[in-house]
Amino acid sequence: MEGSGPVISVAAALDHLLGLVAPLPTETVTLRAAAGRVMSEPLAALHDQPPFDASAMDGYAVVKDAEPDDTFTIIGEAAAGHPFVGVLDYSDAVRIFTGAPIPPGATRVIIQEDVRRDGDRITVTGAPGDGPNIRPGGGDFAKGKVHQPRTPLGSRDSALLAAMGHGLVPVARKPVVALLMTGDELRPPGQVLAEGQITASNGYGLAAMCEAAGAEVRILPIASDTAASLSQAFRLAAGADLLITIGGASVGDHDLIADVAGDAGLDLSFHKVAMRPGKPLLAGRMGDMALVGLPGNPVSAMVCGVIFILPMLRRMQGLPNFSEILSYPLADAIAANGPRQHYMRAQVRDGRITVLDRQDSSLLSVLRDATHLVVRPPGDPARVAGEGVSALRLPA
Numbered sequence: 401m402e403g404s405g406p407v408i409s410v411a412a413a414l415d416h417l418l419g420l421v422a423p424l425p426t427e428t429v430t431l432r433a434a435a436g437r438v439m440s441e442p443l444a445a446l447h448d449q450p451p452f453d454a455s456a457m458d459g460y461a462v463v464k465d466a467e468p469d470d471t472f473t474i475i476g477e478a479a480a481g482h483p484f485v486g487v488l489d490y491s492d493a494v495r496i497f498t499g500a501p502i503p504p505g506a507t508r509v510i511i512q513e514d515v516r517r518d519g520d521r522i523t524v525t526g527a528p529g530d531g532p533n534i535r536p537g538g539g540d541f542a543k544g545k546v547h548q549p550r551t552p553l554g555s556r557d558s559a560l561l562a563a564m565g566h567g568l569v570p571v572a573r574k575p576v577v578a579l580l581m582t583g584d585e586l587r588p589p590g591q592v593l594a595e596g597q598i599t600a601s602n603g604y605g606l607a608a609m610c611e612a613a614g615a616e617v618r619i620l621p622i623a624s625d626t627a628a629s630l631s632q633a634f635r636l637a638a639g640a641d642l643l644i645t646i647g648g649a650s651v652g653d654h655d656l657i658a659d660v661a662g663d664a665g666l667d668l669s670f671h672k673v674a675m676r677p678g679k680p681l682l683a684g685r686m687g688d689m690a691l692v693g694l695p696g697n698p699v700s701a702m703v704c705g706v707i708f709i710l711p712m713l714r715r716m717q718g719l720p721n722f723s724e725i726l727s728y729p730l731a732d733a734i735a736a737n738g739p740r741q742h743y744m745r746a747q748v749r750d751g752r753i754t755v756l757d758r759q760d761s762s763l764l765s766v767l768r769d770a771t772h773l774v775v776r777p778p779g780d781p782a783r784v785a786g787e788g789v790s791a792l793r794l795p796a
């Protein structure tokens with residue numbers, strides 16, 4: 401399959417990849433289960449919040465402005481959950497507690513620190529503050545207020561949706577991702593390595609990345625570099641929305657992904673992107689799944705995850721494509737870029753960005769030390785210290 405199709409730009413690859421997936425259907429889950437998920441339909445508040453005028457303080461509700469030495473007769477009590485039933489005259493006060501409904505007609509709450517109580521009478525001692533100490537009904541939001549954040553639901557969304565009266569939330573179904581690491585040399589972490597073997601790493605990084613982005617991830621058994629092993633693995637992936645293979649994407653005799661996927665019905669969109677790392681990336685539709693074949697080099701696979709897989713997962717969950725790219729002044733000069741868009745591992749410190757010395761795509765320790773990827777377009781000229789360069793922040 402080597403040489404199939406042109407080397408395409410990162411932007412063109414992203415377009416193809418987003419075209420391989422579609423927003424997933426809605427499912428309704430409990431508010432608790434909705435945390436971290438993406439709302440697929442707006443919800444409207446079922447009532448005003450607060451639902452009634454409520455006292456903001458512990459004190460005494462009265463129907464007129466109060467002056468020092470004014471006296472009132474206490475005619476009843478209102479506590480949170482226990483409204484006062486009755487009518488207040490100008491000389492009346494209702495003992496009231498924070499969160500209690502304001503009695504009909506009352507215009508302010510005098511805090512208890514500003515009165516002296518004597519049996520059922522109170523006398524205003526100090527000058528009561530200006531504020532009425534009343535939280536007006538609907539002051540937070542009105543019935544019908546609509547909420548649908550365009551981000552995964554966070555803790556503040558959970559609190560707001562609860563206050564709006566919703567115990568059930570419509571969310572996009574989780575994208576199901578099957579992750580397949582391929583290579584005779586790979587052993588799972590924790591196993592003793594024989595001569596020539598290495599520990600499979602990037603699949604675990606990608607699994608964590610996809611899960612943090614809302615996916616349900618199945619890591620398939622590691623496949624060896626044979627057509628039989630790969631086709632069996634493809635069968636195991638059935639039912640996933642997205643199959644991500646790692647390794648075997650390049651041009652070597654043992655790089656079989658494109659050929660075996662082709663035999664399994666892959667409708668190839670592209671194979672090779674003008675980017676660094678990540679050049680041998682391939683993708684297409686295979687039956688009901690999208691397939692993305694990532695290069696095996698650990699940093700290549702992880703960078704492609706950030707640049708391509710995260711936007712695909714966003715689209716599947718109905719979110720708009722978004723990546724925040726900011727400009728930072730360079731701490732040190734950098735050389736001219738080659739013909740591929742280069743995602744250089746870098747660190748932002750004190751507002752300046754340092755491109756890290758070692759950019760080989762096998763270096764996971766360098767990737768972990770990086771906070772950002774400097775995005776250098778093809779042919780970007782050499783840059784001096786202080787010049788601005790574009791960078792995107794790496795996810796945790």
Ligand SMILES: Nc1nc2c(c(=O)[nH]1)N[C@H]1C(S)=C(S)[C@@H](COP(=O)(O)OP(=O)(O)OC[C@H]3O[C@@H](n4cnc5c(N)ncnc54)[C@H](O)[C@@H]3O)O[C@H]1N2
Nearest residue numbers: 581600601602603647648649650655679695696697698700
């Ligand atoms: N003659 C050429 N050789 C290579 C080219 C090229 O254009 N011409 N491209 C290079 C680039 S760029 C990359 S990236 C790699 C990617 O190749 P593959 O996708 O076929 O990856 P592998 O050969 O299977 O593995 C590369 C490297 O990564 C290690 N690896 C693989 N999977 C894992 C894993 N799950 N965890 C950790 N490490 C993994 C593997 O052992 C190899 O060392 O090809 C270049 N070659």
Ligand code: MOO
Nearest residue numbers: 677678679700761
């Ligand atoms: O593209 Mo490879 O991913 O440069 O190492």
